[in-house]
Amino acid sequence: MSGEMAAFILLAAVTVIPAIVVVTSRNIVRAALSLVPAFLGVSGLYVLLQAEFVTAIQILIYAGAITVLILFVIMLTAGGTGLPVRQVNEQVPLGIAVAGALAGGLLFVLLRARWPVVSGEMPRYNAKAIGTALLTNYALIFEVTSLVLLVSLIGAIIIARKEGS
């Protein structure tokens, strides 16, 4: 077994086990904090895939910003976080069945398909290549994304503020 494979198995465990805690834990704060190792495991997978810029962004935005945002909202909506409160609805067996069926179907399709895999290395200095791509071929996507970001931030502020103030 190569070192790459061992690293992949380790990172997969670091990703999947906290992800299961996220969806099953009765304590909502523990679920939110389990998001951090899951996101860090995914960023380790990006390192394995030679995508170091996406790794940095993943750690900054997911592990840093989104988790803190979720923890703040849990703190502000304290009524729903107590341990005695039932955290799952009555559709657990159905949810397991749907998620399992989707996983089986997707694995069946994805692992049978023949992908046009080519061997080759990613360019060194990913950030430079991504920056060039964003400002040439994908300039429109870049601009529209920034517009969506602006609109959603203004929307979030307007939705979340107090009425009449």
Place this chain on the structure above:
Amino acid sequence: MQLGLPHFLTLSVLLFSIGLYGVLTRRNAVAILMGIELMLNAANVNLVAFNRYVSPGVMPGQVFALVVITLAACEAAVGLALVMAAYRSLETVHVDEINLLKW
């Protein structure tokens, strides 16, 4: 055994299914948003893995992964603001109790 595309596809399918299970079974709206974040992460793993194994040398997969990360941040901000607004007017964050529009 060489590390390849099928390993990453399997992992992302697992992560997506776990997230879907969370979205389907959780009552707390914040926990549902956490499940959605897991599903978006699974999609990102797929994008970057296909970029690495199918078209190394050009960057479309990583660019779209960055776009998805940005939109996930937007979605989290707007979704959590909606949760805050619902909590302020209805005193609950449990989606099975937010049923004003239900007959």
